[in-house]
Amino acid sequence: MNPSLDPFLLVPFYEHPADRPEDWAALLAAAPSLYGVVLNPASGAGRVPDPAFAGVAGRLRAAGVRVLGYADTDYGRRPHPEVVADLVRHRDWYGADGAFLDQVPTAPDALPHYRRLAVSARAAGAHTLVLNHGAHPAPGYEALADLLVTFEGPWDAYRNLDLPVADHYCHLVYAAPPDARPATPVHCAVPGTGAHPWGTLPHTLEPVL
Secondary structure, eight states, X not given: OOTTTSOOEEEEOOSOTTTOHHHHHHHHHTGGGEEEEEEOSSSSSOSSOOHHXXXXXXXXXXXXXXXXXXXXXXXXXXXXXXXXXXXXXXXXXXXXXXEEEESOOOSGGGHHHHHHHXXXXXXXXXXXXXXXOSSOOOGGGGGTOSEEEEEEEEHHHHTTOOOOOOTTEEEEEESOOTTOOOSSSEEEEOOOOTTOGGGSOOGGGOOOO
16 A cells, blocks of 8 residues: 555544644644544543544544544453443544444454444444454454454564554554554554553654644
8 A cells, every 4th residue: 555645544542632732733634644543532432522522523524534433342341332332422422433442352252242343333323443453363353344453562562573464454553663664554653652652643743843
């Protein structure tokens, strides 16, 4: 995939627009290079709508960027109705047109649960569905989603791995140097480290202050 022609960045950016307006402006300016942005107001949609997130979500959609509502599935332990309620709130409050299901297991025994979630996510308006396994999953998951995150972790671990690559796989890498580029067509590499690496933008999108 040629980044100059096709959107290639899936950006999980977990910062409030009021606190980091310059970073959200940089995301909007980079719209042609974005596969999508993961919207995560409060480890999910939150309990009440947040006007600041609604504003940036609207501007992203107007720029042609997928807005993916974040929902934690706790490796299959979170009840189905709770996950679906999160996705419905993302749709109703922020106009999300996709879903990013986090903490998805890799083992095949959870497939029936995620098959139901996938059906419900589509019914809730998710035109794009991303499953974040963080590692390579059992083959059955490939039929459920548009994109599978098959690696999430630090650059030092990633650069020594020989992982399968496909158009529907995505690698999310943190603690990455400026020249890092993951192998999958859709990807994200950020400099952030520690417990909250996704509070940083990819090096190429960092605003000039």
